Amino acid sequence: MIIRKYTSSDWNQVKTLFELNTPKYFAPEEIDDLNDYLETYADTYFVIEHNKQILGAGGYHIIGNKLGRLSWYFFNPESKGQGYGTKIVQHSIDEMVSKNDLESIEVWTSQYAEKFFRKFDLKTVKIENNFWAKGIHLYLMRRSL
Template identity: 30%
Template sequence: MMLSDFVFRPYRATDEASVMALFRSNLTPYFLESEAADLCSFLRQDPGPYFVAEWGDGTTQAGQVAAVGGYALNAHHAVLTWGMVDRCLHGQGVGRAFTQFRIAECQRAFPGRAIELNTSQHTAGFYEKLGFRTLAIETDGWGPGLHNVHMLLPA
């Protein structure tokens, strides 16, 4: 597998089932089943800039969704939203490349803004390698055993 095997494109409503399959592939330890309704609601109410990484033409998985994620703007910062990679692709560089793409899109849309995100203790180290720093940790913030780690990438 090479990163050139993937195409990054805007999310379409027809991608919802694929996004939910990615979500389910990441249950325990990365997400809780109780978050599924929140994700569905997010996808159905115009998620704003939200993207899909799908396998490109010439691959046996052509058109299948491999990763998703987007960004938004809150009162102070840009924010990365609902990012995830198919669990079978963890550790292969897809998440890093796709997150760097999302960061670049976010910086282009909101120049000079820091980028924040909320993630779990299981993925905080991944984001630290991309330059994010931890601002706060809320123990069991997402649910029992799943802490909410609030992080920021300075502008």
């Protein structure tokens, strides 16, 4: 298992993983938002590979100088429960904290991943129903550093 920076040649595999998580975790139209995100923040976006196959992706970006935001995490549903998510999120947290003088980190997620992100001491500070799509609610989670 390796974690490495995303490259544009990964797009097809990442897009396929996104589609495997649609519509339960993401609205289909969010694929355009993901593409826009990667055009801006590819340098802090990662993929996790096992046997040369991408099993998941996610990254972060910095807002202002003091807030780090975890963004766009999704995985092959067949790899759920094998620790890949924990490894790539921790990798992102470690990198963003070591490279920046942050006061807090946050994630904008849904009710489906809220329990997962609690593992990283993130606490829900806001819930907005039907934010991402009908039935997919925003869970804004934050942790002070």
